[in-house]
Amino acid sequence: MSKAILYDATICIGCKQCEVACAQQNNLTYNDSVAAESVQSAHKYTVVLTKEDKFMRRLCMHCNQPACASACPVGALHKTKVGPVVYDVWKCIGCRYCMVACPFNQPKYEWGSLNPRVRKCIMCPDRIAAGKQTACAEICPTGATKFGERDDLINEARQRIRENPGNYVPRIYGLNEVGGTSVLIISSANVEEYGYPASAKIGDTPVPEYTGRVMEKVPDFIPVWSLVLGGIYWISHRRDEVAAAEAEERAQEKKNGRAQ
Amino acid sequence: MKIKLTFWRAVFVVVMVLGLYSTYVRYAHGLGAVTNMSDQFPWGFWIGFDCLCGVMLAAGGFCIVGAVYLFNVESLHSVVRPAVLTAFLGYLLFIVGLLFDLGRPWFIWHQLIYMNPHSVMFEVGMCVMTYTTVLFFEFLPNVFERFNLKRPIKWIKRFYPVLIVLGILLSTLHQSSLGSLYLIMPSKLHPFWYSPALPFFFFGSAVAVGLAMTIFESTQSAKAMGRHLEIEVLVQLGGALLVALWVNALLRLEDYWRRDMLLQIFKPSYEAYFLWLELLFSFVIPITMLSFKKVRLSPQGLYLASVISLFGFITNRLNVSLIGFETYVGHHYVPKWTEFSVTLMIIAMGFFLFAVAVKYLPIFPPGRELAVNLSPGTEASHAMAAPVLTHAGD
Numbered sequence: 001m002s003k004a005i006l007y008d009a010t011i012c013i014g015c016k017q018c019e020v021a022c023a024q025q026n027n028l029t030y031n032d033s034v035a036a037e038s039v040q041s042a043h044k045y046t047v048v049l050t051k052e053d054k055f056m057r058r059l060c061m062h063c064n065q066p067a068c069a070s071a072c073p074v075g076a077l078h079k080t081k082v083g084p085v086v087y088d089v090w091k092c093i094g095c096r097y098c099m100v101a102c103p104f105n106q107p108k109y110e111w112g113s114l115n116p117r118v119r120k121c122i123m124c125p126d127r128i129a130a131g132k133q134t135a136c137a138e139i140c141p142t143g144a145t146k147f148g149e150r151d152d153l154i155n156e157a158r159q160r161i162r163e164n165p166g167n168y169v170p171r172i173y174g175l176n177e178v179g180g181t182s183v184l185i186i187s188s189a190n191v192e193e194y195g196y197p198a199s200a201k202i203g204d205t206p207v208p209e210y211t212g213r214v215m216e217k218v219p220d221f222i223p224v225w226s227l228v229l230g231g232i233y234w235i236s237h238r239r240d241e242v243a244a245a246e247a248e249e250r251a252q253e254k255k256n257g258r259a260q
Numbered sequence: 261m262k263i264k265l266t267f268w269r270a271v272f273v274v275v276m277v278l279g280l281y282s283t284y285v286r287y288a289h290g291l292g293a294v295t296n297m298s299d300q301f302p303w304g305f306w307i308g309f310d311c312l313c314g315v316m317l318a319a320g321g322f323c324i325v326g327a328v329y330l331f332n333v334e335s336l337h338s339v340v341r342p343a344v345l346t347a348f349l350g351y352l353l354f355i356v357g358l359l360f361d362l363g364r365p366w367f368i369w370h371q372l373i374y375m376n377p378h379s380v381m382f383e384v385g386m387c388v389m390t391y392t393t394v395l396f397f398e399f400l401p402n403v404f405e406r407f408n409l410k411r412p413i414k415w416i417k418r419f420y421p422v423l424i425v426l427g428i429l430l431s432t433l434h435q436s437s438l439g440s441l442y443l444i445m446p447s448k449l450h451p452f453w454y455s456p457a458l459p460f461f462f463f464g465s466a467v468a469v470g471l472a473m474t475i476f477e478s479t480q481s482a483k484a485m486g487r488h489l490e491i492e493v494l495v496q497l498g499g500a501l502l503v504a505l506w507v508n509a510l511l512r513l514e515d516y517w518r519r520d521m522l523l524q525i526f527k528p529s530y531e532a533y534f535l536w537l538e539l540l541f542s543f544v545i546p547i548t549m550l551s552f553k554k555v556r557l558s559p560q561g562l563y564l565a566s567v568i569s570l571f572g573f574i575t576n577r578l579n580v581s582l583i584g585f586e587t588y589v590g591h592h593y594v595p596k597w598t599e600f601s602v603t604l605m606i607i608a609m610g611f612f613l614f615a616v617a618v619k620y621l622p623i624f625p626p627g628r629e630l631a632v633n634l635s636p637g638t639e640a641s642h643a644m645a646a647p648v649l650t651h652a653g654d
Contacts, residue, residue, distance in 0.1 A: 073376055099302035111292030203447075208444070215378060215380060233329065236331055
């Protein structure tokens, strides 16, 4: 079973405790100026956005089939069975294909560093392994960020929407988007207003499939194309050889004819 | 040896000095200090030009090798060596460019031990690595010949069929894969350029560019070295280029038609202007020019048509990699001067190495040294490279 995070924007009070806990968990500085930043960056993996009296969290969605992991040439990013999409800094060569590939624009980069790393929420894999919740879920005073089994959280989200239909946009963002994600969001305003990509735009197809359709043909393409190329080479050179041999034969015959 | 200071040599020195300064900033202060890339624009001019255009411009190697050795087009034999040299230098410089762009270039070898076969980038990396090795062996006989070493040449000749087939196979794979890289961003790349057919476009345009580039470099080096220009070869390449341009144009047209975009591409918009620029230079102008027999038979006409189409395809690569993302990101990306300066330095290195190789290695067949009279009209466009080529080697 895989773990997930359910974020219910309707009960979020915008206290930004999740930002604080996240920074602490990942050894990042958190002060007033960081708190005031409303964009995610290499030093701020999650952010609570405010619009009038409503709030919205942004963090890595931990896709079921992550674009970043399929894009990474050295496999520095991968989805664990438990749910988190984690990063192995040692493997990373810094090509930044993960950043370009991510439909949610989650991986961020240490642009000022001489040995830069890709930074994003990794869903506290150590805490999960120790049987704990993620730092953000644990600290959340209202339960707006809730950690648990993905299936249970989906049921709970559905139930909340059913019981309070007037309170919610009737959908769970992340249920089917790009093939489903391990972060689920329910809210009273459309998540798109806070910079999330529209469901229609990213679709339900897991992003790795777009390149997978081409990549799966490569193992067949290599031997077939080599044979075709080799064949063409052989034929065009064989023609020359035959022509040369025939010419020689003719010359020989001519010589013999004259001799007789 | 006295070195005269000419205008183009001065330019070369300035480009190198600025480039070295930018190199220092790159490795002393990081990517953020030297580029305008950001979390919103993680790939900039270096990927767009140095990598995408660089590999495309080096496609002449496999096109000409394929024509001559695979299809036995004997008449093109005289351009094999310059084409292979251009390709070899092109790939080497592409790798140099990569060392600037990668955040952790010192771990580039991780590619060899941590493999992710699902990644298009992995495929590109492996192909480029192997193909550069293949090109090295295809280039090596020049060096052996220079030092009159007959045994190793014989040895390499024995493996030639393998090298040729491998070279074309790898080129097919990675030229198209550079397009496949962008397949993973359907929600980000503008629909003018995002198409499931991207790998086919990238491969097709690489073939056209390979031919155009061979015309360009033959004319250029003939002029620079005061050599006889083999007009029959150019005419043949020009004919092939016309066919290649038509195939590419029809592929693109069919794609827009199939995706119901034919009307949209004519509506003025920021992206449309760049698309028009691209289509005009890569297809409309060169195809129109080459359709006239008079142009197809004249060295100047062929040269001009090739250069225009090269410009068009470079625009295409920059559209795919930069312009096509601006609406999605919501702001423009303009490279920092240091990004341009690194790229210029790499290009200057290319011209310099080409000139040195041509001067000291048997790249062009000996004899037949004859001044060519190219009309003064084309002089201006030559001016960019010719002087560097002429003098850089002394």
